[in-house]
Amino acid sequence: MVSIQELATFCKKKGFIYRNAEIYGGMAGFFDLGHLGVELNNNIKQELWKRFVQAREDVVGIDGSLMSPEIVFKASGHLESFTDIMLECSKCKKKIRADEIIEEETHIDAEGKSVDDILTIIKDNKLKCPSCGGGFKEPEHFNLMFKSEVGAKEGNLAYLRPETAQSIFTNFKLVYDNARMKLPFGIAQTGKAFRNEISPRDFLFRCREFEQFEIEFFCHPDKLNDCLGYNKIKSLEFNYFDGKKQKKAKISDLKASKWHAYWLAEFYRFFLELGLSKDKLRITKHNKEKLAHYAAACFDIEYKFPFGWKEIHGNADRKQFDLTQHSKLSKNDMSIFDEETKQKIVPYVASEPSQGIGRAFLAFMFDAYDDDKKRGNIVLHLHPKLAPVKVGVFPLVNKLDKEAKAVYDMLKDEFTCIYDRSGSVGRRYARADEAGVPFCCTIDFDSQKDKSITIRDKNSTKQVRVKISEIKETVRKLLEGEKLENVGKLVK
Amino acid sequence: MVSIQELATFCKKKGFIYRNAEIYGGMAGFFDLGHLGVELNNNIKQELWKRFVQAREDVVGIDGSLMSPEIVFKASGHLESFTDIMLECSKCKKKIRADEIIEEETHIDAEGKSVDDILTIIKDNKLKCPSCGGGFKEPEHFNLMFKSEVGAKEGNLAYLRPETAQSIFTNFKLVYDNARMKLPFGIAQTGKAFRNEISPRDFLFRCREFEQFEIEFFCHPDKLNDCLGYNKIKSLEFNYFDGKKQKKAKISDLKASKWHAYWLAEFYRFFLELGLSKDKLRITKHNKEKLAHYAAACFDIEYKFPFGWKEIHGNADRKQFDLTQHSKLSKNDMSIFDEETKQKIVPYVASEPSQGIGRAFLAFMFDAYDDDKKRGNIVLHLHPKLAPVKVGVFPLVNKLDKEAKAVYDMLKDEFTCIYDRSGSVGRRYARADEAGVPFCCTIDFDSQKDKSITIRDKNSTKQVRVKISEIKETVRKLLEGEKLENVGKLVK
Numbered sequence: 001m002v003s004i005q006e007l008a009t010f011c012k013k014k015g016f017i018y019r020n021a022e023i024y025g026g027m028a029g030f031f032d033l034g035h036l037g038v039e040l041n042n043n044i045k046q047e048l049w050k051r052f053v054q055a056r057e058d059v060v061g062i063d064g065s066l067m068s069p070e071i072v073f074k075a076s077g078h079l080e081s082f083t084d085i086m087l088e089c090s091k092c093k094k095k096i097r098a099d100e101i102i103e104e105e106t107h108i109d110a111e112g113k114s115v116d117d118i119l120t121i122i123k124d125n126k127l128k129c130p131s132c133g134g135g136f137k138e139p140e141h142f143n144l145m146f147k148s149e150v151g152a153k154e155g156n157l158a159y160l161r162p163e164t165a166q167s168i169f170t171n172f173k174l175v176y177d178n179a180r181m182k183l184p185f186g187i188a189q190t191g192k193a194f195r196n197e198i199s200p201r202d203f204l205f206r207c208r209e210f211e212q213f214e215i216e217f218f219c220h221p222d223k224l225n226d227c228l229g230y231n232k233i234k235s236l237e238f239n240y241f242d243g244k245k246q247k248k249a250k251i252s253d254l255k256a257s258k259w260h261a262y263w264l265a266e267f268y269r270f271f272l273e274l275g276l277s278k279d280k281l282r283i284t285k286h287n288k289e290k291l292a293h294y295a296a297a298c299f300d301i302e303y304k305f306p307f308g309w310k311e312i313h314g315n316a317d318r319k320q321f322d323l324t325q326h327s328k329l330s331k332n333d334m335s336i337f338d339e340e341t342k343q344k345i346v347p348y349v350a351s352e353p354s355q356g357i358g359r360a361f362l363a364f365m366f367d368a369y370d371d372d373k374k375r376g377n378i379v380l381h382l383h384p385k386l387a388p389v390k391v392g393v394f395p396l397v398n399k400l401d402k403e404a405k406a407v408y409d410m411l412k413d414e415f416t417c418i419y420d421r422s423g424s425v426g427r428r429y430a431r432a433d434e435a436g437v438p439f440c441c442t443i444d445f446d447s448q449k450d451k452s453i454t455i456r457d458k459n460s461t462k463q464v465r466v467k468i469s470e471i472k473e474t475v476r477k478l479l480e481g482e483k484l485e486n487v488g489k490l491v492k
Numbered sequence: 493m494v495s496i497q498e499l500a501t502f503c504k505k506k507g508f509i510y511r512n513a514e515i516y517g518g519m520a521g522f523f524d525l526g527h528l529g530v531e532l533n534n535n536i537k538q539e540l541w542k543r544f545v546q547a548r549e550d551v552v553g554i555d556g557s558l559m560s561p562e563i564v565f566k567a568s569g570h571l572e573s574f575t576d577i578m579l580e581c582s583k584c585k586k587k588i589r590a591d592e593i594i595e596e597e598t599h600i601d602a603e604g605k606s607v608d609d610i611l612t613i614i615k616d617n618k619l620k621c622p623s624c625g626g627g628f629k630e631p632e633h634f635n636l637m638f639k640s641e642v643g644a645k646e647g648n649l650a651y652l653r654p655e656t657a658q659s660i661f662t663n664f665k666l667v668y669d670n671a672r673m674k675l676p677f678g679i680a681q682t683g684k685a686f687r688n689e690i691s692p693r694d695f696l697f698r699c700r701e702f703e704q705f706e707i708e709f710f711c712h713p714d715k716l717n718d719c720l721g722y723n724k725i726k727s728l729e730f731n732y733f734d735g736k737k738q739k740k741a742k743i744s745d746l747k748a749s750k751w752h753a754y755w756l757a758e759f760y761r762f763f764l765e766l767g768l769s770k771d772k773l774r775i776t777k778h779n780k781e782k783l784a785h786y787a788a789a790c791f792d793i794e795y796k797f798p799f800g801w802k803e804i805h806g807n808a809d810r811k812q813f814d815l816t817q818h819s820k821l822s823k824n825d826m827s828i829f830d831e832e833t834k835q836k837i838v839p840y841v842a843s844e845p846s847q848g849i850g851r852a853f854l855a856f857m858f859d860a861y862d863d864d865k866k867r868g869n870i871v872l873h874l875h876p877k878l879a880p881v882k883v884g885v886f887p888l889v890n891k892l893d894k895e896a897k898a899v900y901d902m903l904k905d906e907f908t909c910i911y912d913r914s915g916s917v918g919r920r921y922a923r924a925d926e927a928g929v930p931f932c933c934t935i936d937f938d939s940q941k942d943k944s945i946t947i948r949d950k951n952s953t954k955q956v957r958v959k960i961s962e963i964k965e966t967v968r969k970l971l972e973g974e975k976l977e978n979v980g981k982l983v984k
Contacts, residue, residue: 015670020557021662023822027561027642027650032659035552035671035679042541042555049534054908057900060527063534065512065701066558066684067638069519086644095644146559146640148652150519150700152578152587152690158519160640167524170513178507179527180914187527192558192684198644208642209557330515408549416546422672 001306002369008203010378011365014434016040017204029200029208036435037361039388039416041211044360045190047385048213051270052188052353059186059215060179064167066192070157073145075329076166076322078159081293083141085118086198091134097198098139101127112289115139144195146208160194165352168216169322172334172347183338183347184226184259186217190357202307204358211357217263218347220338221320224257233265239282241302241309246282254283256297257317259350264299264315267353271301271312271360275383276367280304294321303363312359318349368436380436381459384479390415391475392432392440394425404443407453410472411441415479433458439478441471454491457484464488493798494861500695502870503857506926508532509696521692521700528927529853531880531908533703536852537682539877540705543762544680544845551678551707552671556659558684562649565637567821568658568814570651573785575633577610578690583626589690590631593619604781607631636687638700652686657844660708661814664826664839675830675839676718676751678709682849694799696850703849709755710839712830713812716749725757731774733794733801738774746775748789749809751842756791756807759845763793763804763852767875768859772796786813795855804851810841860928872928873951876971882907883967884924884932886917896935899945902964903933907971925950931970933963946983949976956980 002010011017015034019026033041053061073079085098098118099110106125110118118139121127128135146160161167168175168187175187190213200206219226233251240249251265264283271281286298294316301313323334323346335346368382384390391411395404398421408419418437420428425442432440442454453471455478456463466474466488474487484490494502503509507526511518525533545553565571577590590610591602598617602610610631613619620627638652653659660667660679667679682705692698711718725743732741743757756775763773778790786808793805815826815838827838860874876882883903887896890913900911910929912920917934924932932948939945945963947970948955958966958980966979976982 012666013670015667018663018666020659021560021564022666023662023818023824024561024563027557027559029642030557030559032557032663033555034663035554035667038553038555050905055904057904057911061530062527063525063530065519065522065524067519067522067686067701068513069516071516072513142644146642148638148640150521150638150688152634152688167512170515171510171524171526174504174510174514175507175527178505194559196642196644209559326515332515412547412549413542419549 001366002371003306004203007365007369010369011037016365029197029206031204031207031209031358036388040364040382040386041357041361043386043388044357044364045211045213047274048270048355049188049190052213052215052266056186058181058184059188059217060175060181061188061190062168062171062175063189063191064161064164064171066160066194067148067150067158068161068166068170069150070159071329072166072170073159073162075325076169077293077325078145078162079143082145082162083143084198085113085115085139086142087122087136087139089129089132089134090137092129092132094129094131095198096130100199101130104130112291115141142198144197146194146196162195163193163354164189164191164212164214165216165322165354168214169326169334170330172218172323172326173332173336176336183336183340184217184219184223184350186215188213188215202305202310204362205305205307205310207358213355213357215263215351215353216318216349217259217351217353219259219350220341220343221345221348222341224259224348224350227258227262230258230262233262233269236265236268238268239279241282241284243284243287249283254285254299256299257350260297260299260315260317263351263353264301267313267315267355268301271363274364274386275381276303276363280367282309284309292316294318303359303366305362305366310359312356312363314354316352316354318352320346320348322349323347372433375430375433375461377430377433379433379458382436382438384438384481387436387438388416389418389432389435389437390439390479391417392428392437393417393419394428394440394442395421396425396442396444400443400445400447403447407441407443407468407471410468411475414472415475429456429461439475455484455488460484463491465491493858494863495798496695499857499861502861503529508857521689521698523696523699523701523850528880532856532874532878532928533849533853535878535880536849536856537703537705539766540762540847541680541682544705544707544758548678550673550676551680551709552667552673553680553682554660554663554667555681555683556653556656556663558652558686559640559642559650560653560658560662561642562651563821564658564662565651565654567817568661569785569817570637570654571635574637574654575635576690577605577607577631578634579614579628579631581621581624581626582629584621584624586621586623587690588622592691593622596622604783607633634690636689638686638688654687655685655846656681656683656704656706657708657814657846660706661818661826662822664710664815664818665824665828668828675828675832676709676711676715676842678707680705680707694797694802696854697797697799697802699850705847705849707755707843707845708810708841709751709843709845711751711842712833712835713837713840714833716751716840716842719750719754722750722754725754725761728757728760730760731771733774733776735776735779741775746777746791748791749842752789752791752807752809755843755845756793759805759807759847760793763855766856766878767873768795768855772859774801776801784808786810795858797854797858802851804848804855806846808844808846810844812838812840814841815839864925867922867925867953869922869925871925871950874928874930876930876973879928879930880908881910881924881927881929882931882971883909884920884929885909885911886920886932886934887913888917888934888936892935892937892939895939899933899935899960899963902960903967906964907967921948921953931967947976947980952976955983957983
């Protein structure tokens, strides 16, 4: 597998990812999407939205502000609990995340451990500052939220949200009423979130500004197992890591409510169907120490990156925590009257699928990247639905520019296309391979006679001859998965 | 026309717009999009992206971080110049934007005036605090950028961007090289921006957090008039306001470079083609005092809101200002070698179309809102491309639930649908009208016999009988603008 450094270099060269403000040396944890990156990113977000919001009767979307007043995060517990324990070297003043240095030096997993536990580990292992060998000051809690002041009056504090979830909770009653929903149902949101990580790292993996797609799926607290769709996914098989070893398991083996297991399975399927390798995916369960302050249980979907198995999707049972908290602090009753049971209840979040867009992006890129020695270029095997550009259009020689442009014009309103007339056709195929373009159309000298062009499939490099008049319909079929040999005559 | 207060109430009731953190009393200038609002907003953004990025060979997109280090905004001039002049009452400490109170009390347009001019106007007109009648302290410059600190070390300042444009400039060379562009070409971006307005107002019109779609269109500085598309738009007619009176004008009447005029016309057409009333649109030119610090000239497209003619689109000639500044401060040469002229040049931004998504949203909503006394309900005449929900599916009675669900399932993967089985069909049509649903399908007792359903057109309330097997194709045609009577037999 390609290393993270090689992938980052490739992503820069091809226009997927740049460091923010790179001309000024960048700012750690902030990235910009380039001309291909923005299309891939949008495709990931749109696939999630179409599948989990628009095509479902039981989920609606919202889109909340990124900044909210302090009281929201007081209620959610983030003001008090959304912290990492930080160590500061008393000599060189370097600041480090305690669990990171502990894991690096001792291989102890210290995520979620208390300040006292951290102190003990430091003493027992005689840990020193990795930069200068100095000792550490007392460990400190460092809040990960970015703070700002709103308005001209001082002291009006607001925070950039550390997760999209909270505006789903604060708007819960409005959405429930106005979208005329009935339990169980979900509210989804795509958008940016911010975490002032002490040490951002691993490229897109741990950023300070990132995007999420989250659903809060609300149920009657007594009906966490009333899930009609469960039977369809209960036999789904996957690699399961229990904290000690990895084994095969089925969804029905998980100790989780049916709704929780259902949503976990739906996202696992999302990754599989969009092409991630099954052997590089696994499901793990959080141990109690690692659970967020609001969660009763949490599963992750992990991907095998070159830097290890890492979370690309988190899926928590958030109980009634958030709605209860917001009821208390806002003095607005967030409970609802359930028509079916005639009970007044606070809805229970049986599942919160929390999907980092950047992490999905990274997993798709690693999985797609193929340094094809035979072809002599990199081939990006992205699923056609995710491919930033769907079709390349090439005139064999510049003399055929007019004819090729006409084909480009037929396609560009429906599909994202590139038009490329520079260099040999081989060079143009290579460039398209590297951008993950699934199909390329070449207009040649025969095109005028037989009113046809050649379509080349990136994966197989096979080519087929297709009538220009049928090109739009043909591309549509190919993008939907039709086999190349079924749309025209194979070229030898 | 409906008042802004009525529209805000309607937007809340139907699930278009909520105040952020409303359960806590909200935070001025921050709004959340509800379940219909998010779809309308996404449709506006997608229409812009498809039309001005994906379907064009000469524009590519990016998507930059919302937060950038201080140096970026030092270079762009925002740190020094992106300020409003603020007045503080020496008695009650109330803070007000100077130009706002001056306009309200004296009808003098003070936007862009200097501190000295403001002082003179205050003295001449004996202006006092509108709340308590107290006098004002010395006017102060108030910077509109939200500030935050990044990382665990203190003093590492970053700002939330006040416009999307800057990451287009900082990434200019990377995009130019990696997307293999040639002058003239544009780089586009959709995303959030933030301005700490002293007094946010007029609902979505002046917010502290908002979305923009911006293009920076780069030209050779000597070729601002080499615009092939100009001939197609030069005869376009519109209402023109010259600062004193409104008259009819053509694009070719504008004193602007051809590329600048071209892009202004393209966005004017965007609004027209998506249904805004021509008589509520006009183009104005900024006078010199109102120009932003980076601009040589600027046109606005204005919409006639109930609170007056207001900018919904700004279109500036930004010269070579930003690339020159970033070259200086970053010591990275932002000039390029132009193959055609064999010259090394700093590209010139002939046009920066700057489109506020919230302002477009507001204009589309005002224009679409129709309190139809005959029907007895509000009808939202949104263009089908913008409609949050494309199709409603109703069983005439609950007994037909299974049959109706089958139709819903056929449609939901391709179109955003709602399924509604509650209340009379008339009530359901009314609800759909209010959500701007262009077409509703009703499954009735005859459906089993004739394998057909009724499609009702929101605008005309006419109905047509259509075969279930052809429903998908029919809806597709209707959404593309086909007339109702051409897709089936009109029902009397």
